[in-house]
Amino acid sequence: GLVARQTGQRVAGVVENMAGFAQPDGSVLELFGAGGGAEVARRLSAGQDEEVPLLASVPLSMSLREGGDAGAPLVLAAPGDPAAVQILRVADHLASR
Numbered sequence: 095g096l097v098a099r100q101t102g103q104r105v106a107g108v109v110e111n112m113a114g115f116a117q118p119d120g121s122v123l124e125l126f127g128a129g130g131g132a133e134v135a136r137r138l139s140a141g142q143d144e145e146v147p148l149l150a151s152v153p154l155s156m157s158l159r160e161g162g163d164a165g166a167p168l169v170l171a172a173p174g175d176p177a178a179v180q181i182l183r184v185a186d187h188l189a190s191r
Contacts, residue, residue, distance in 0.1 A: 095138040095146065105146050106191070108135040109184055113151035116176040122153050149187050150180035 095105050110131025114122035131148045138146040152158075155177035161168040168178045169185075 095134070099138075099142075104144075105138055106188060107147045107149035107184075108138065109149050110134070110151040112154050113180075114153040116153040116155040116157075120176065122176060125154070147187075150183045152177050152180040 095108070098105050108131050112126065113131060114124045114126075114128070116122055131151050135146050135148040153176050155168070155175055157172045157175045158168045158177040161171050168175055169182055172178055173182070
């Protein structure tokens with residue numbers, strides 16, 4: 095985000111990666127703590143005319159890894175997977191800009 099600012103680019107938002115581990119029951123185990131993506135978005139927004147939103151917090155997901163290995167997009171193969179839901183949020187936001 096800071097490099098984008100230094101080069102005059104607009105930051106569309108923050109996508110937090112590895113935001114917990116999506117468990118089979120649908121819950122998310124916060125392996126690395128929580129709130130990091132929101133904090134990055136807050137810091138990037140400081141002193142700017144436009145807020146930098148947190149677009150998504152994408153959890154680690156076995157289905158995401160397996161789909162990537164198989165060449166099957168998670169959002170098509172398992173759209174209800176917690177990671178797919180977050181990825182689709184990013185796509186929706188960017189498509190509506």
